Amino acid sequence: MTRALPASARTPVPWKNGGGVTREIAAWPEGAGMDDFAWRVSLAEVAADGPFSAFPDIDRTLTLVEGTGMDLTVGGARHLVNTRYVPRDFRGDVPTECRLLDGPVVNLNVMWRRAAGATTPTVAVVRGRLRVGADALVVALDGTAEVAGVTLQPYDAVRLGGAEALLHAHGRTAVIGIGGPVRSSDAPLA
Numbered sequence: 001m002t003r004a005l006p007a008s009a010r011t012p013v014p015w016k017n018g019g020g021v022t023r024e025i026a027a028w029p030e031g032a033g034m035d036d037f038a039w040r041v042s043l044a045e046v047a048a049d050g051p052f053s054a055f056p057d058i059d060r061t062l063t064l065v066e067g068t069g070m071d072l073t074v075g076g077a078r079h080l081v082n083t084r085y086v087p088r089d090f091r092g093d094v095p096t097e098c099r100l101l102d103g104p105v106v107n108l109n110v111m112w113r114r115a116a117g118a119t120t121p122t123v124a125v126v127r128g129r130l131r132v133g134a135d136a137l138v139v140a141l142d143g144t145a146e147v148a149g150v151t152l153q154p155y156d157a158v159r160l161g162g163a164e165a166l167l168h169a170h171g172r173t174a175v176i177g178i179g180g181p182v183r184s185s186d187a188p189l190a
Contacts, residue, residue, distance in 0.1 A: 001162060002148045007155035012045075017053040020046045022109070025157045026137055028178070039112040039121055041137055041176055043155060046070065047104045055092030057114045061123045063087045063174065065141050067105030073097040085125040085141065085172050108139065108174055122177035130167045135178045136160045143171015 010023035027040040034040075034055075043065075052072075062081070064070070069082030075094040082101060090096065092111060110123050125141065132138060132147060137159050140152035148165040150158045152173075167173065
């Protein structure tokens with residue numbers, strides 16, 4: 001069943017380490033907490049330099065959606081995250097330090113448990129038309145989008161279920177494939 005997930009319904013929650021806030025978009029199983037989710041998608045607001053929370057046995061895909069960027073040190077290796085809408089993968093259990101480049105940022109954060117047989121979500125940021133699989137989460141980032149009869153404003157989301165749907169992304173839109181890969185028709189990657 002398709003479910004609209006409006007941005008206005010999200011409550012800010014302090015980070016596990018207290019260094020920022022997150023607004024959960026969706027998680028599985030529904031109602032799961034930080035210790036028992038299979039996958040989780042959120043928007044994280046980073047307002048200050050400091051360490052990222054450690055998440056044992058969790059992998060992450062982070063996508064910068066607002067702000068200038070961050071200089072991350074992940075397990076001793078430096079990663080400059082200064083291009084918006086480019087998904088970047090890293091392990092959640094590796095020590096990660098963040099230095100903001102020029103003020104606060106907002107990141108789309110996809111996390112999943114590294115368990116035997118677990119599905120690894122796919123993350124793509126697109127514009128244009130795209131046929132989206134039946135088990136996907138769509139999040140409008142910097143413009144509007146329409147999918148499955150739902151119009152999305154920035155940060156609104158829809159969880160698809162049951163059948164494929166045609167997405168019309170007028171601005172950059174994240175498509176998170178929960179049960180399989182995203183299938184592209186004529187949508188260029190952003």
